[in-house]
Amino acid sequence: MKILVTGGLGYLGSHVVVDLLKNSFSVVIIDNLINSDISSLDCITNISNKNLVFEKLDLTKEKQVEEFFNRNSDIEGVIHFAALKSVRESIKYPLKYYHNNVTGMILLLEYMPKGIPFVFSSSCTVYGAVENNPIDENTPYGNPQSPYAHTKQICEIIMNSKFKSEVNFKGISLRYFNPIGAHPSGLIGENPKNKPENLVPYLTQVVSGRREELTVFGNDYLTIDGTCIRDYIHVMDLADSHIAAINHLNNLKSKKYLDDFNIGTGKGISVIQLIKMFEESTGKKVQYKIGKRRPGDLEVAYANTKKTEKILGWKSKYTLDEALQSAWNWELNHQ
Template identity: 50%
Template structure:
């Protein structure tokens, strides 16, 4: 079967391509290379021993996207990652986020609903919950007013997909609300390589440890948590990649109970920023230079998943530990220096 992965050379996308190819799927990648490079394609090939089809394409261009789907009418499913993803950046540049995340999703659905097979996995986020009333967070938790434009694009994206599934009976979709992906492929052939200053904790940690950054900024230590720093659910990117494959297979095999479903994807364990720092120091043997700075706008206090639904219905569960994820992320960082 042929699967389209949008944003397939990005962090989560590339690992999902590897997971798909290991299951025998033929993969087609769309990516505009705004936050990735063609070296990622080489990394995927070195792991899978198979090169996916790649087309450089900006999904904001409706004409080019239409041409793509006219060329690839035999796609059996789409996993949609292509989007901007940093909370802080979205606060500073909201219009970029609404264009990249909402307009492109609309264009994608317009083309997808004309295919014979209309299966979509949407890259959603725990940010749709905002500051949750209860932890761990259940899928049934209310979707509150978004704290950031990024979170809002995920909320709106889910609404667009849900409405589209109601209007198009052949369209089946699953939104995976995942928490904080970290780590890298254990081969260190692919990993997280943000352009510019990292917006996420772990790449900032590894870049600080290796000397690319002078010090790590910890945004706030006065939150109502055990050590005053924000708490998140950190999931290994390969566990997350495998969840996408399992969800896709649910759609393809017509096992979905309804046209649109939602699943949390996380470990179910919350770790504070300082706990992650400590775990990295223990795993790597490196001492991190970090300092406390003011809170960052758009950050929630704590978020970690109740994964019961994914465990029981999808038959998926995170297998890798925080230490494994940090070890793989550090191996990847060290490898990038050697390139």
């Protein structure tokens, strides 16, 4: 089965591509390299020992998207990662985020072959600031805490409209919690072009000496130690959830389907707990200071994964310790 992976050279996409190849799918990647490097392509090929097709393409350019699908009408499934993902940058440059993330989604849905499995990379940020944790998928959309979060809500709404209007549309929205870690080979991992916004890549860069100090944004939240609580999921587990989603869509009898699933471990860990665990796992000291709260951050967010387990048959397997060690291994290798 030939799967198109948009944003497939990025952090999550590259791990999913490796998993797809391992599971005998054939893969075509499109990416405009705005937040990734072409060297990931060689790394994916080295890990998987399989060939794949890559095309540099910007999903917001209608002509490019149309021509791509004219040439690739044999695509049998799409996994859509390509998006800008920085909460902070989206607050500063909201139009850039709406333009990139929403236009990309619209053009993809417009031109891709009809009726094939479509998996969208969504986020737990669609829930907004939720009072009750763990969060399940029935939780209604909350007030989006950033334009980034809003683009994820809008993209899900667009999928829903498409589902209602078409006779054959099969889609799944995977709402990721906090992906961390790297492939055990240490060849691919999270490598943002700019200063990392996510905790773990920032932390590993501080420990390796690439950055001076880690700032923990706020210690006055109403949590166990005052720092935010998140659900950190190993990227290898997250990658597997995409195989489960594609298989689920393929096995459906119905031509019409749309559902959303949480992708997390179901366990909430505070930022300070994560730092301590990293120190214990690696024997390395983390230099950090407490800063102000960061706009757009939620106090507590961890997943209820019962629905994902029941319907997709997927459950996280890796421990937090394994995830943190793999992140550190990636940092050492990558340097």
